Amino acid sequence: MTSPNTSKVLILLGPPGAGKGTQSRLLEQKFGLVQLSTGDLLRRSIESGSETGKAVESIMAEGRLVGDDIVISILRDRMRDSDCAGGVILDGFPRTLSQARALDQLLAETGQQISAVVSLAVDDKKMVDRISGRFTCAGCGEGYHDTFKPLEAAERCDNCGGSEFMRRADDKAETVAARLIEYREQTSPLIDYYSHMGVLANVDAMGPIEAINRSIEATISSRS
Numbered sequence: 727m728t729s730p731n732t733s734k735v736l737i738l739l740g741p742p743g744a745g746k747g748t749q750s751r752l753l754e755q756k757f758g759l760v761q762l763s764t765g766d767l768l769r770r771s772i773e774s775g776s777e778t779g780k781a782v783e784s785i786m787a788e789g790r791l792v793g794d795d796i797v798i799s800i801l802r803d804r805m806r807d808s809d810c811a812g813g814v815i816l817d818g819f820p821r822t823l824s825q826a827r828a829l830d831q832l833l834a835e836t837g838q839q840i841s842a843v844v845s846l847a848v849d850d851k852k853m854v855d856r857i858s859g860r861f862t863c864a865g866c867g868e869g870y871h872d873t874f875k876p877l878e879a880a881e882r883c884d885n886c887g888g889s890e891f892m893r894r895a896d897d898k899a900e901t902v903a904a905r906l907i908e909y910r911e912q913t914s915p916l917i918d919y920y921s922h923m924g925v926l927a928n929v930d931a932m933g934p935i936e937a938i939n940r941s942i943e944a945t946i947s948s949r950s
């Protein structure tokens with residue numbers, strides 16, 4: 727019998743624009759965990775021109791959810807990489823009940839357990855504001871926002887000094903509306919699912935990035 731794996735598995739749950747990516751990156755540094763974003767993995771598969779990438783490109787551009795089978799298989803493969811053995815932060819997965827069940831099964835196989843599910847709550851207006859101004863550094867992936875987190879020096883990444891930035895294709899207002907509907911219909915039922923499991927922590931995600939980060943860290947520390 728293998729001994730139970732005590733590495734952390736954190737899940738960040740929340741609508742688009744709740745700050746899952748931003749908070750994951752902060753937690754990654756603090757707790758030595760690996761951020762695992764299914765959105766990033768899917769975008770990478772599009773960039774690589776793979777069959778999966780071709781299959782998901784238009785779905786993502788329309789703001790709809792990619793099929794469970796594809797996402798679950800991408801996540802499963804990534805979780806098996808050796809750098810994930812010390813613990814992961816799942817950012818953007820699971821997003822449907824069947825993905826949540828698939829994750830339970832995967833963790834049962836690896837002897838891991840969900841440490842906490844942090845549900846980030848924001849109001850609709852705020853989500854749209856956050857999404858519409860955001861961009862990332864093409865070099866290091868650091869996230870920025872025209873209003874809430876501008877570059878310190880004009881045209882240079884604070885983190886790596888790079889000067890190339892990207893805006894996501896699905897961050898347009900029309901697509902954001904579709905993404906919010908998907909969240910409400912498909913993903914928000916997971917709040918109840920994890921609440922029943924006894925692992926849910928609600929965090930108000932309306933304040934400044936650092937304050938939200940402190941609430942999340944307090945939640946995580948109180949559970950380990």
Ligand code: ADP
Pocket residue numbers: 741742743746763764765766768785786789790791792793794797817818819820821822825896905
């Ligand atoms: P956000 O949380 O801001 O919407 P993500 O990068 O997590 O951004 O997701 C972008 C898109 O990638 C989603 O709109 C969806 O098309 C696809 N996607 C990401 N994760 C999943 C998932 N777990 N299941 C289905 N589709 C996903």
Ligand code: ZN
Pocket residue numbers: 863864865866867868883884885886887888
């Ligand atoms: Zn950078």
